[in-house]
Every structure is written in C-alpha cells, then in structure tokens.
Amino acid sequence: MNYTVHQIAEITNAEIIGDKDSVIKNIAFDSRIIYSTKNTAFIAINTKKNSGEKFIESAIDRGINVIISENQFPQFENITWILVENSVEFLQKLAKYHFEHSHLKSIGITGSNGKTILKEWLYQCLWNEFPTIKSPKSFNSQIGLPLSLLQINDAHQLGIFEVGISKPDEMQKLENIFHPQIGLLTHIGTAHAANFTSEEELISEKIKLFKDSEVIIYNGDNPLVEYKIKQLYSSKKLISYGFKKENLVSIKNNISKEEDIIVEYFDEEISFPAHQRDEATLTNALALLTVLKELNIENQKIIEKINSLKAIEMRLEAIEGVKGNIIINDSFNLDLDSLKTALQFLNEYKKPEKSLVLTDILGVNSNSRELYEEVSELVNEQKFDSVFLIGDEISKFSHLFNSKTFTFIDTHELIESKHLTDIENQIILLKGARKFEIEKLKDLLELRKHDTVLEINLNAILHNINYHKSLLKPRTKMMAMVKANAYGLGSYEISEFLQHHHIDYLGVAFADEGAELRKKGITTPIVVMNPEQHSYDTIIQYNLEPEIYSFRVLDLFYEAVQKSGYDKKYPIHIKLETGMHRLGFKGFELDQLSEALKNKNVKVQSIFSHLSSSDVPDEKEFTLHQLEIFDKNSGYLIENLGYQPIRHILNSSGITSYTDYQYDMVRIGIGMLGESPDSEIQKQLQSTVSFKTVISQISFVENGESVGYSRKYKADHLTKIATIPVGYADGIPRLIGNQVGNVGVNKMLAPIVGNICMDMMMINVDNIPNIKEGDTVTVFNAKPSLKEFAGYCKTITYEVLTSISPRVKRIYVKD
Numbered sequence: 070m071n072y073t074v075h076q077i078a079e080i081t082n083a084e085i086i087g088d089k090d091s092v093i094k095n096i097a098f099d100s101r102i103i104y105s106t107k108n109t110a111f112i113a114i115n116t117k118k119n120s121g122e123k124f125i126e127s128a129i130d131r132g133i134n135v136i137i138s139e140n141q142f143p144q145f146e147n148i149t150w151i152l153v154e155n156s157v158e159f160l161q162k163l164a165k166y167h168f169e170h171s172h173l174k175s176i177g178i179t180g181s182n183g184k185t186i187l188k189e190w191l192y193q194c195l196w197n198e199f200p201t202i203k204s205p206k207s208f209n210s211q212i213g214l215p216l217s218l219l220q221i222n223d224a225h226q227l228g229i230f231e232v233g234i235s236k237p238d239e240m241q242k243l244e245n246i247f248h249p250q251i252g253l254l255t256h257i258g259t260a261h262a263a264n265f266t267s268e269e270e271l272i273s274e275k276i277k278l279f280k281d282s283e284v285i286i287y288n289g290d291n292p293l294v295e296y297k298i299k300q301l302y303s304s305k306k307l308i309s310y311g312f313k314k315e316n317l318v319s320i321k322n323n324i325s326k327e328e329d330i331i332v333e334y335f336d337e338e339i340s341f342p343a344h345q346r347d348e349a350t351l352t353n354a355l356a357l358l359t360v361l362k363e364l365n366i367e368n369q370k371i372i373e374k375i376n377s378l379k380a381i382e383m384r385l386e387a388i389e390g391v392k393g394n395i396i397i398n399d400s401f402n403l404d405l406d407s408l409k410t411a412l413q414f415l416n417e418y419k420k421p422e423k424s425l426v427l428t429d430i431l432g433v434n435s436n437s438r439e440l441y442e443e444v445s446e447l448v449n450e451q452k453f454d455s456v457f458l459i460g461d462e463i464s465k466f467s468h469l470f471n472s473k474t475f476t477f478i479d480t481h482e483l484i485e486s487k488h489l490t491d492i493e494n495q496i497i498l499l500k501g502a503r504k505f506e507i508e509k510l511k512d513l514l515e516l517r518k519h520d521t522v523l524e525i526n527l528n529a530i531l532h533n534i535n536y537h538k539s540l541l542k543p544r545t546k547m548m549a550m551v552k553a554n555a556y557g558l559g560s561y562e563i564s565e566f567l568q569h570h571h572i573d574y575l576g577v578a579f580a581d582e583g584a585e586l587r588k589k590g591i592t593t594p595i596v597v598m599n600p601e602q603h604s605y606d607t608i609i610q611y612n613l614e615p616e617i618y619s620f621r622v623l624d625l626f627y628e629a630v631q632k633s634g635y636d637k638k639y640p641i642h643i644k645l646e647t648g649m650h651r652l653g654f655k656g657f658e659l660d661q662l663s664e665a666l667k668n669k670n671v672k673v674q675s676i677f678s679h680l681s682s683s684d685v686p687d688e689k690e691f692t693l694h695q696l697e698i699f700d701k702n703s704g705y706l707i708e709n710l711g712y713q714p715i716r717h718i719l720n721s722s723g724i725t726s727y728t729d730y731q732y733d734m735v736r737i738g739i740g741m742l743g744e745s746p747d748s749e750i751q752k753q754l755q756s757t758v759s760f761k762t763v764i765s766q767i768s769f770v771e772n773g774e775s776v777g778y779s780r781k782y783k784a785d786h787l788t789k790i791a792t793i794p795v796g797y798a799d800g801i802p803r804l805i806g807n808q809v810g811n812v813g814v815n816k817m818l819a820p821i822v823g824n825i826c827m828d829m830m831m832i833n834v835d836n837i838p839n840i841k842e843g844d845t846v847t848v849f850n851a852k853p854s855l856k857e858f859a860g861y862c863k864t865i866t867y868e869v870l871t872s873i874s875p876r877v878k879r880i881y882v883k884d
C-alpha cells in the first residue's frame with residue numbers, strides 16, 4: 070500500500086490529529102517485530118482478549134510516529150494520530166478498499182488442513198513467473214487477512230491469500246473484504262469443527278468465500294463438499310481433485326509402488342517422481358498442479374517446479390556459535406519476504422552488535438536496481454556492524470549499504486578471507502539463496518559439532534501456552550516454570566522467548582537459576598521456589614522473589630533484607646501446605662503468620678499451594694479436598710492481612726482438569742512442552758522437543774556374531790546393524806538397551822540392541838528399507854513420542870527431559 074494519512078482517513082472515516090501528509094506504506098500491529106519504521110504506522114488493535122494500546126509506547130520508542138488507535142494518548146508528543154471507532158473494522162475497511170483497487174489476479178485458499186503448505190508451494194512455484202504477494206505465515210484471520218491484503222502494491226500481478234475461520238458467520242465478513250478469482254478448497258477435516266453444529270454448516274460457511282470466484286478448485290473426495298459446491302455454484306467453472314477416481318484430477322497408478330506418480334488431468338496424463346507419498350502430501354500436489362494448469366503453466370515447467378519443491382521447512386534456526394556469537398541460519402531460500410521475516414526474528418534478540426551475510430536474490434525478472442535498493446534500505450535500518458555480500462549481482466550494489474561492507478564472488482571466498490573468524494559476541498544472520506550453500510558458514514561458525522541435538526520448537530511452545538490460555542479467563546495470569554534449566558531445554562532461551570510473549574511470571578527452583586536469568590537480561594518477575602539459606606543475598610541483589618514456607622525462612626530472609634538496606638516492602642510469596650506435605654504453612658500457623666507479616670516491611674505478592682495429584686483422575690476427591698483447604702486457608706490469611714495478594718494453585722494438568730480453580734494465576738510447566746496425561750488434550754498440543762542424531766556406520770553382522778560390550782546381542786541371521794553417536798552419557802538410561810527401547814528411523818521403530826555404551830549405541834535396522842549412513846535417527850519426537858520413550862525408561866517425561874546431558878546441543882527453531 071501507499072497512502073497518505075489523509076487518504077487513509079477519507080477511506081475509513083477516521084479522524085486525524087497531526088500531519089495529514091505523511092505517507093504510510095506499512096501497518097505494524099506488533100510493536101516487538103517492527104523491522105522498519107520508515108513510512109510505517111502502528112495500529113493498536115483491541116480485541117476481547119487484549120488491548121494493543123499497551124504497546125503504543127514501545128512502538129513510539131522504536132521510532133514510529135503515526136499511531137492508529139481508538140483513543141488518543143496526549144502524553145506522547147509529536148505523534149500523528151489516526152483515531153478510529155473500532156480498530157479491527159478500520160483494518161477491514163482499508164483492506165477492502167485496497168484490494169478492490171488493486172489489479173492483481175487473486176487466489177483464495179480455504180479449508181481445514183493444508184492451507185499454509187499449499188500457499189507456500191504455490192508461492193515457490195509462481196514467484197518467478199509473476200511478481201507475487203502471499204499472506205505471511207498463516208495470517209488468515211479477521212485481522213491477519215486484512216494485514217496481508219494491505220501488503221499488495223502496484224507491482225504485484227498475483228496474490229495468494231489464506232482465509233481461515235473458526236466460527237459461523239466469519240466467512241461472510243472476510244468475503245466482503247476479499248473476493249478471489251480462483252478459489253481453492255483444501256481438505257475439510259474436523260479441526261475447528263467445534264463451533265459448528267454440523268459438517269454441512271462448516272462446508273457451507275467455508276465455500277461462501279467463492280461467491281464471486283470464476284473458478285473453484287476443490288478436493289472432491291468428501292461427497293458432501295462435492296454436493297454443496299455443485300448445488301450452489303453450478304454456473305462457475307468447477308474442478309475437483311482428489312484420490313477418488315470420479316474427480317476430474319486424480320492419480321492413475323498405485324502410489325505405494327516406487328514409480329513416478331501419474332496424474333490424470335481431465336484427459337491428459339502428467340507424471341512426476343514423488344519422494345513423499347503420504348496421502349496428504351499427494352492430495353496437496355494434485356491441488357498445486359491444478360492451480361498451475363489453470364494459470365497456463367506448461368506441463369514440462371509444472372513437472373520441474375514440482376520436482377524442485379522443498380519440503381516446507383521455512384524455518385529459522387538460532388544456534389550457539391563460537392566466541393559468544395549467536396548464529397541465525399536461513400540458508401533455505403531468499404526473497405524479500407523471507408528477508409523481512411529473518412530481520413524480525415533478529416530483533417527478538419538483544420545483542421547490541423550484529424552482522425549479516427547476504428547473497429544474490431535469484432530468479433528475479435524485474436528491475437534488479439529497484440530490488441537491491443529496497444533490500445539495502447531494510448538492511449540499513451538494522452544498523453549492522455558488518456555486511457558480507459556474496460554474488461556478482463548484489464556486489465554491484467555494495468555502495469548502497471551503510472555498514473562496513475565486503476563483497477565476495479562465492480561462499481568459498483568469504484570463508485577463505487577469514488573475516489568471519491574475527492567476529493565476537495555478535496548475532497550473525499546468514500541469509501542466502503540455496504545455490505550459494507551458505508550453510509557451510511554455519512558449520513564454520515557453530516560451537517559444538519555433534520550430530521546429536523535436542524531441537525526445541527518455540528512456536529510449538531507458544532501454541533501450547535495459547536491452548537492453555539484459551540481455557541482460562543482472559544484476566545488470569547500465567548507463571549511459566551523454568552526450573553531445572555527449563556525442564557532441560559535451556560533456561561535463558563525459553564525465558565527470553567516467554568518474556569517476549571509477555572508471560573507474567575517465571576518460576577525457578579534455586580536463586581542462582583534466577584540470578585543467571587537476570588544477568589542475561591530477563592526482567593520479568595521471577596519467583597524462587599526453594600530459597601536456600603545461603604542464597605538470600607543473591608535473591609535480594611538480583612531482585613528475585615522468594616517463596617516463604619516457614620517461620621524460619623521468613624525470619625532469616627527478613628533479616629537479610631534489613632541488612633541489605635532495602636527500604637521498600639519486599640515482595641514475597643507465601644506457600645500453604647494443603648496435602649502435598651512438602652513445604653508450606655499449615656492451617657494452625659496462620660494466626661501467627663499474619664501477625665508476623667504485619668510486623669515486617671514485606672508485601673505478600675501471592676499466596677499459593679501445589680496439587681499433588683492433579684494428573685491422577687482416581688485422586689479427584691483428594692484434589693478437591695486440597696482445593697478446599699487452599700480456598701479456606703488463603704481466604705483466612707487474606708482477611709487478616711487486610712489486602713488482596715493474588716492466589717494460585719494449578720499446575721499444567723490442574724489447568725486442564727480443575728479449570729474452575731484458576732484463581733488469579735496458574736503455573737504452567739510440562740503442558741507448555743506439549744505433554745498432557747489426558748489423551749484428548751494431548752491431541753490439541755504440539756510436540757516441542759525432538760532428540761535427534763544421525764547414523765555413524767551401518768554394518769552387516771553374520772549369524773552368531775555379537776554386538777557391543779559383554780556380547781549381550783547375538784545375531785541369529787545376517788543382520789543389518791547401525792551405530793549411532795548417543796549413549797548413556799547423553800542421558801539415555803542404560804536400562805533401555807538390549808531391546809527394551811526403540812528409536813525412530815524413516816518413520817519406523819528400530820530396537821536398541823546390545824548394551825548401551827557411554828557415547829554410542831547400536832540399533833537393529835534389518836527391516837528398514839533404503840537407509841544409509843548419515844540418515845537421521847529420532848531418539849524421540851513423534852515416533853517414538855516422548856511419552857513412549859519415557860515408557861521404555863520406566864519413568865515420567867519430566868525425568869527424561871531433565872536427564873539429557875548438557876553436552877547435547879540445543880537448537881531453537883521457529884517457523
């Protein structure tokens with residue numbers, strides 16, 4: 070978009086205070102991920118759950134000076150305000166106008182599954198045919214869709230947008246803003262069906278998007294979809310695809326055979342090799358092919374494009390580098406959008422110095438000067454220390470970059486130059502087109518070089534937190550337990566991420582865990598659950614808040630507070646004993662406790678207790694009894710204190726099983742890592758941790774030969790055995806050797822054979838086809854799952870995670 074403030078106000082009936090001639094090209098709605106402030110307005114979006122107005126200040130701090138909001142805040146000076154009645158309706162109105170005045174061909178994708186993957190595939194296939202715009206990530210909602218549409222500019226010829234709904238009547242609103250020429254309906258599944266009375270209602274609602282479409286491409290495997298579309302839209306061009314032969318586009322041959330897939334497209338045949346042959350992937354491939362045909366792409370080109378599709382792995386990884394550096398690696402693809410995403414990701418880290426490695430952007434037909442001008446503008450705003458440009462094309466424009474800039478013909482030349490080895494304590498972004506193989510730089514800069522890694526998906530953590538939040542009242546606060554190195558995942562990285570997403574409290578076990586977080590810049594309030602006697606000074610020095618569970622601790626801690634010269638009321642948290650019999654004040658101590666508290670210069674920030682058995686359905690009666698004691702005792706204490714501290718008792722399984730007892734706050738732990746004892750809840754959560762390694766060697770062991778220490782396994786026929794570099798020193802219990810446990814290889818289970826060694830173990834891969842040295846092995850993630858793995862170890866998931874040795878490299882990924 071490209072409008073003046075005045076034009077925006079005209080289009081949307083808004084009021085202006087300030088400079089009406091400012092030009093706006095972007096609207097940012099999240100003050101934390103503003104990657105550019107030039108020509109950018111910040112919109113404070115108010116929803117039922119959240120008020121965006123809280124973030125106006127931080128947007129202004131970042132340099133924004135146009136704010137769109139329902140209210141004006143006169144304390145900020147020299148700001149242009151666009152005052153609107155309703156922030157969401159404003160966005161929708163502006164987006165509708167903008168879309169209707171654009172001249173692009175548009176594809177609208179809806180359905181239950183596969184929307185994002187199809188959008189990304191289409192984009193990968195089409196961006197070098199037409200200047201193309203797509204919705205970022207899965208921006209498809211009442212807010213996400215308008216924001217996506219507003220990114221359309223005059224140069225774009227094609228737009229690919231996802232549209233998602235979760236409730237009846239939402240589609241009508243979205244269709245009013247966005248009416249795609251080509252409608253694409255993916256698989257309709259049960260996701261989100263909860264708010265709809267029937268499958269029919271769900272389908273009818275989704276297909277409202279196609280009211281003005283010329284062509285509808287839909288998955289016809291579901292008879293109800295087929296029926297509804299034909300009933301409503303018989304006058305449009307309809308193309309069905311899917312596994313059933315009645316579809317106009319379907320697969321002709323047997324997909325389980327390892328031969329090329331042959332697609333029947335009306336009466337043509339088109340064939341291509343397929344590596345992944347699951348039904349979902351192939352169904353998506355049919356949809357993709359149909360859209361490409363509809364856009365008149367030649368068959369030969371379609372096949373080439375499908376062949377070069379990469380699994381959608383558009384993720385950024387942050388890795389610990391040598392010399393205190395953090396490496397952000399995105400060597401998968403490079404275009405302007407993915408560069409913006411990477412710059413946003415970079416902004417979430419608070420390292421003062423940063424460097425960038427950037428390659429040519431390939432396959433661009435349009436004006437390269439314009440493109441690199443835009444690239445350099447984005448890059449210059451980030452104030453990189455050094456910029457390393459790789460490739461002929463981008464090197465021609467090195468003068469556009471303001472940082473110390475170096476140019477190289479290829480990645481090899483940069484490695485040889487040794488420039489990178491001088492960098493210390495910086496965040497280094499590697500961003501390149503695949504051809505340049507800049508992942509070689511990652512290998513060079515990476516700290517520990519093990520093949521065995523623990524990969525932690527931060528998006529999944531956010532999903533799991535949001536799932537738990539969705540069960541709670543909007544006002545209920547949340548504490549995230551990051552004790553024991555955040556259940557083994559990395560205390561700082563997880564806390565930094567949670568802080569960024571506005572978690573209310575963090576909980577650690579010991580004072581030094583909290584101190585470590587403070588030293589690295591975590592400012593969120595931190596509760597120390599187990600304040601040891603010698604650690605009180607650390608607690609006070611680092612502004613941590615102790616759990617007080619006995620008179621002894623109260624007196625000693627207070628003594629330390631007085632000695633330290635702290636002169637305000639020190640925040641503390643009172644732990645009540647309600648049945649766990651671990652730590653806490655008992656009922657008969659409450660009178661004495663309130664007296665003691667009144668006489669001290671402390672502030673009881675919260676009163677809490679802990680459930681011993683919220684995850685054990687058979688102990689419901691006991692748990693309700695604990696809750697009753699908590700209610701009574703905390704109520705009594707509050708009455709005597711004369712003020713109202715916040716109360717909390719639920720841990721993760723408490724949140725899901727005893728939601729009514731949320732009080733003012735809950736404490737999430739294992740639930741944010743995607744584990745629940747309840748199988749229905751488990752389905753709603755995402756797995757966050759993947760423990761992986763690679764095969765070091767494959768050997769054939771003859772009948773009668775043995776494997777490993779003490780000859781515990783003997784082959785009874787010629788057997789294929791693989792060795793993997795992970796052992797009991799990495800945290801794999803030795804007791805799961807000798808065919809007790811399994812690991813995953815090519816989505817199949819392979820039993821561990823022989824005794825587990827310190828740094829290695831052997832697995833039987835006799836039944837696993839097509840495996841080779843260097844292939845990935847999953848210790849746990851999906852197959853086996855963390856829960857299944859804990860089952861082999863005869864323990865709980867908590868112990869498995871906290872036992873993984875610190876020498877296993879942690880990698881954090883984000884979509």
Ligand SMILES: *Cc1c(COP(=O)(O)O)cnc(C)c1O
Binds near residue numbers: 719
């Ligand atoms: C660890 C802990 C939690 C979190 O428990 P989960 O079962 O992992 O949700 C909550 N409260 C306290 C006091 C804890 O120590």
